[in-house]
Amino acid sequence: MQYYGSKEMAASFRTVRNNTIAVAEEIPEDKYGFRATPENRTVAETLVHIARYCEGAEKIHKELHLSTLEGYDFMSFWMPILTDEKTPRSKAQIVEMLRTSGDRFAGWLESLSDGYLAERVEMPSMMPGPRSKTRFEMLLSVKEHEMHHRGQLMVLQRMTGGVPPLTRAMQERMAQMAAAAKK
Secondary structure, eight states: OOSSOHHHHHHHHHHHHHHHHHHHHHSOGGGTTOOSSTTSOOHHHHHHHHHHHHHHHIIIIIISOOSBOTTOOHHHHHHHHHHHTTSOOOHHHHHHHHHHHHHHHHHHHTTOOHHHHHOEEEOOTTSOSOSEEEHHHHHHHHHHHHHHHHHHHHHHHHHTTOOOHHHHHHHHHHHHHHHHHHO
16 A cells, blocks of 8 residues: 555645745845855745756656656756746745746646656666666655755745744744643
């Protein structure tokens, strides 16, 4: 029996994306140009990176349905996206990008069959690690990638004087538990 399939993956991705959108909405637009160091992405660039990252998985798994990544030209796909991250956009445009790409990707995820998710994809020989991965594992990594960058955004939010919404929610739960324990 499989406990985690396409529907659960889509629901989990939606939760992660909604939490990212909450952070994006709370960071003031005048802080979207903030970067921790000259080498790092700005808040805006990081959010656009998150919004567009799904496109790589859609290209490999949906459009091309590749069974091997050996010889795949990652740079010709990613360079225009990496360049686009630097395109000036308003906060509203970026939040809409996050919503649109998240809805599209989650909708596609929940349509996938168990058989499709179980298919193996060969990794390029230059990459360390296993020689192949399931589509399930590769698609799950999109959510993991977003969580990594959302962690960065939460640090940037702290650096610009904010308190991330997930932190506030946890603090509220802890205060409620402490109050209940005193009764």
